[in-house]
Amino acid sequence: MKAFPMFIRTTGRRVVIVGGGEQAAQKARLLLKTDAVLVLVAAALEDELQALVQDGRATLVTKLTPQVFTDAAMAFIGTGCPGLDAAAHALARAAHCPVNVVDQPDLCDMTTPAIVDRDPIVVAIGSEGTAPVLTRDIKTRLEEMLPQTLGGLAALAGRLRPAVERRVPRARRRAFWAWAFKGDPRQAWVRGQESDAARTLKAAIAAGGPPERVTAGQISLVGAGPGARDLLTLRAVERLQEADVIFYDRLVDAEVLGLARRDAERVFVGKHVGAHAWPQDRINHMIVAAARKGQRVVRLKSGDPGIFGRATEELDAARRAGVAVELVPGVTAAxxxxxxxxxxxxxxxxxxxxxxxxxxxxxxxxxxxxxxxxxxxxxxxxxxxxxxxxxxxxxxxxxxxxxxxxxxxxxxxxxxxxxxxxxxxxxxxxxxxxxxxxxxxxxxxxxxxxxxxxxxxxxxxxxxxxxxxxxxxxx
CATH class of the missing domain: 3.30.950.10 (Tetrapyrrole methylase, C-terminal domain)
Incomplete structure (x- = not known):
């Protein structure tokens, strides 16, 4: 990466927009989604920007000086005049203010990403200025995937978090939030049954955690495909990101493991022909023991776990132990x-x-x-x-x-x-x-x-x- 993605706090901070025309208005529309204090710098404003000043949503400064950038969180420059843009850029840099100059990537300390807004859930997509059309296409796809009401569920979770920390034991919190965001509460929320979802969450908090069936351990035999991580199924990626512990084979590529949750435990159980440091019985015992502790276990196998992967023995071991188990198919080598x-x-x-x-x-x-x-x-x-x-x-x-x-x-x-x-x-x-x-x-x-x-x-x-x-x- 040539630019590090991050979110900058705007509460109580000034954001400067230099320009009074359409380019400045575009940046103002973006910043209006935040709680920043907007400062418009221009000799004259077009009607949309003038209305922001009249409504008290922005303040107007008619003279460009270095002081206008002092202590600002960031600045956007879009006057429509390359010479004036360059001069404003120099003043902002002198004040050590991060700056974005419209359509001039060489003068930008930061770039404006495409944004999917489900406040407080925000997804930012950037290409370091190389492919804006592609970033907009990705934004469109994400807009289709994420329900418009998703932010409301996240906001409710934020309000309930202190109660969860008081009432739900630490060992059960991850399972609680996984259930809240992926189980019955989320499904009710996106169907428009917000009150039902909230009551379900509050009842679970009062009970000290999600329903028992949610906290029970489980085993997923996941196909890692032939190697390339973009050949994994969406379900395989989801299981990797949910896993508490991953038992993986020697043929599983490191990039595939990179899709897993960062704090998931990784256990190598690879076997070579004629070398059985990890015999199958031991693997069976390990994955079942982990699931019995309430952990989400992923047994990650190259290709498809059901094709020459000894999946039957692992399935049988889980079922004999009464542990929930599933097969997640993968792209097989053929x-x-x-x-x-x-x-x-x-x-x-x-x-x-x-x-x-x-x-x-x-x-x-x-x-x-x-x-x-x-x-x-x-x-x-x-x-x-x-x-x-x-x-x-x-x-x-x-x-x-x-x-x-x-x-x-x-x-x-x-x-x-x-x-x-x-x-x-x-x-x-x-x-x-x-x-x-x-x-x-x-x-x-x-x-x-x-x-x-x-x-x-x-x-x-x-x-x-x-x-x-x-x-x-x-x-």
Whole structure:
């Protein structure tokens, strides 16, 4: 950031506006939303500004001097004359007054953001002067999202805060406010039932906290997607911002964790193949124990928690303990790989079936039959299959897929170091070794239908030809 966003107190403070025309009027309209003492500096005022002076909402100074800026909270300059603007800017700077000069970003100590006003809730959107049209578009979207009455609920919360601090134990306050702003009280308020919402809040304060069902701990198994934080769902972001403790995997990107509440506890529970410092039973125990303490627990998993994420074991552990649990889906690696390649994973007359499978098994089944569903008309996405690429390629060729069939290898999808490597089935294992691909990769293999009107083409790859004999690597 080249500018630090902050809110400046205006109560009992002077704000100077230099200019008497439309530019000055625009700034005055903005400042009228505050309780600042407005000082207009101009030889003459247009009608709108003159009315502010007559109504006592602003005072008029007809002569521009350095003293007018002394002890002012800030100044806005918009005379319409570049020379006069520059002179006023110099006087304001000499008085050490922060200044904004209309349409002259090089002379601005501060810029005016686009504002969504739900007083006392105020959202300010800025672009450091680079993209005002974009900031206005964001403002429009926020105006649509935030109910007009939302500020009234925040104001009520401010009036009730002393009572909450007296009557609600510290350990239950976060849950109380989460319920107030996201539960039944808010829903009643935005429906226009302000009195009902207020009575509900006051009853909960008198009872020492929100309803018991609100303070009970819960577990959310949240999909972090393939890496990029803007691929998270809105619900995933919401759960991260609510969480008291987050248990996360080794493949979860640091930028995703950056979306969490700053004071949330973060616990790394990553596992590598063959290294189980955090065995699954221990993870199950930890997340359930945290939820039993009344904490909001997020179990953050890369991709989608329901796809090769051992979610069933964690769901079962929570349910056996009587803890509320939910699944928040994420963008799985195969979908992200298709998006990275700019192609669909299914295609009419080519592949009407999508197979998600893993090349890695468990102790009781170390080499699963990962290709059993592959065949003409399928696209197979192999997860965790890099170490088993030679076996997988051999299995596919024995089933009838030719050695020159194209394979797409997608590595570190949506992360800064993402890579796409195009190869063929017969050279897959050697390609992985040559490119030092060792872990986080998805391999996509499309086996077109015999009736496909066109053969599947990978970047720089030849057409798929019928398999005349088994590839030498399988013999």
């Amino acid at each position: 979908s992200a790989a298709g998006a990275m390649l700019g192609r669909s994973l299914t295609e009419r007359n080519v592949a009407d079936t999508l197979v998600l499978t893993t090349g890695t098994g468990c102790a009781s089944d170390p080499a699963p039959d990962s290709t059993r569903h592959s065949g003409p008309g399928t696209t197979t996405a192999f997860y965790m299959g890099v170490r088993h690429a030679r076996r997988l390629a051999c299995d596919l060729m024995q089933k009838g897929l030719p050695a020159n069939a194209p394979v797409d290898i997608a590595c570190d999808i949506s992360k800064p170091g993402e890579r796409h490597i195009a190869t063929t089935l017969g050279t897959l294992a050697d390609t992985l070794d040559r490119n030092d691909v060792t872990g986080c990769a998805v391999m996509l293999v499309t086996w077109p239908k015999p009736c496909a009107e066109r053969s599947l083409q990978g970047p720089g790859l030849a057409e798929v030809e019928p398999l005349a004999k088994k590839d030498a690597m399988c013999l």
